[in-house]
Amino acid sequence: MKSIFFKNSKKLLLTILLVLIGTPFFAQSSFDKFEGQDDVTALIVNRKMFELMSKVKVDASDKQAQQYMNLIKKLDNLRVFTTTSIKATNELKSTADKYVKSTGLEELMRVNDSGKNIKILVKSGGSDSQIKELLMFIEGSGKTDQTVLMSLTGDFDLNEISILTDKMKIPGGDELKKASKNKK
């Protein structure tokens, strides 16, 4: 009797483990479908890339480069999707909404700037400014306006991100800068 119970609980444990392992994959794949769509431009930078980049030896006297390297070590994945099509914008929006609900991202700030609707959401880690995921959604209004969805995962400090946006010229960098300043 005892052994049967033991067996079952083992099975249960395994199932729970499998589900837990599976969740991040499901969560990620919610955006992956936009990859390769005709009217969506996608850029995906994998953890390996950040790992590799962080191994570059930099001049110890160059403070900015050092900061930059420190941040890169803490990053996991960067995904950027941009589109000018209205259909894709709506799809991106609904996917992002679903994703936000399922992962429990909190809104950090919301800006309405000349027809552009900008939302920045974060998943907090240990401390207040420590962040596990940052999601930014910029909804463009017209044909010339791009809709941008950016997701950055890792374990980093919000204040550090402005270094990255400065260096990598990620769309929406200015808004992020404002957001990190507000939080300070």
Place this chain on the structure above:
Amino acid sequence: MKPIYSLFFILSLVCVGCNTDPSLQKYFVDNTENSNFLALDVSPSILNIEKNKLTADQQTALASFDKMNILAFKRTDKNDEQYQVENKKLNTILKDKKYQQLMKFSSGSSAASVSFIGDDEHINEFVFYANRKENGFAVVRVLGKDMNATNIMTLMQIVQKSNLDMEQLKPLQQLLK
């Protein structure tokens, strides 16, 4: 009994040999002669640089780089079918876990990716892939021994300073026509 054992041993060696043989390499070899493809080998001499003028760091970086193999498919209206087939084949090869993907990009009809083989400090191969529905696709293998991120950065600096010997890249111009 003994000969059987040794036979097994040899057989297993052969099998292992097949498995470790990089499939991308095979793909390159298989298609070099194909008229739809354009194959090109680039040696470090393309940099056209005097080695004794380099710093020690730059020399190690240069030494880690061995050669570059380029294979490109030029798409025309006639070979669209083959283009689809070959592009699919190539993508299957690159999906192998052996190729650790660094980043990828896709936009409408074009796509690109960068991957590598090895571990962080000992990279043996970089693979660049680019595809554009109108023009075709290209794969570039950068081969070396123990390449690492620092070496790459140094190498980039060398490339920027050097006066590239464009003769070696001339065949590529056909692609853009």
